[in-house]
Amino acid sequence: EVQLVESGGGLVQPGGSLRLSCAASGFTFSSYAMSWVRQAPGKGLEWVSAISGSGGSTYYADSVKGRFTISRDNSKNTLYLQMNSLRAEDTAVYYCAKSPEAMVTLPGFFDYWGQGTLVTVSS
Amino acid sequence: AIRMTQSPSSFSASTGDRVTITCRASQGISSYLAWYQQKPGKAPKLLIYAASTLQSGVPSRFSGSGSGTDFTLTISCLQSEDFATYYCQQYYSYPGTFGQGTKVEIK
DSSP, X not given: OOEEEEEOOEEEOTTOOEEEEEEEESSOGGGSOEEXXXXXXXXXXXXXXXXXXXXXXXEEOTTTXXXXXXXXXXXXXXXXXXXXXXXXXXXXXXXXXXOXXXXXXXXXXXXXXXOOEEEEEOO | OOXXXXXXXXXXXOTTOOEEEXXXXXXXXXXXXXXXXXXXXXXXXXXXXXXTEEOTTOOTTEEEEEETTEXXXXXXXXXXXXXXXXXXXXXXXXXXXXXXXXXXXXX
């Protein structure tokens, strides 16, 4: 059974940093691209970042480019999102999501999602 | 970025109804479209990809159609568990944008 479990969310002040983790199980982690998708309270879904199965290719939404860094440790079956210079508008539930392919040439769709972790940016 | 526009934004329906949700892309996306269902407090669930391919395990009352710029999600016979918010997503080009969502409520 595919499982994705996010952690690392919490309350952080504007300008602060946070690192999210997503522990994966039930599939060959390194064979699939992964993404982060967020959802602000009461709002719709926003794609944030994607990484290829090997970790060699990454993509970012313009809204987070230069502030967020996606990475993965295939030996630990874990996906990360390092978030720096956080702003109030980054407040959201952050989901990790699995793509059915290894490459990120296209954004891809998401066949499995974690339960999400809430990030609140506020003073 | 490609803009995805869903209609309607919300509507009320009854169990047993046939319902259709529309998604329009601001430019052609071939068949690179997925549909998701989300219930309150839960993660989205993939229903359809490649515009019309049903994800494994999804009931056959769900179907998708369209290509280019205009797409539809149809639920042939609405069940109680189908009351939720539905999102379309294009994956033709970065960023992979979502529609604003369509909330299906109980009449």
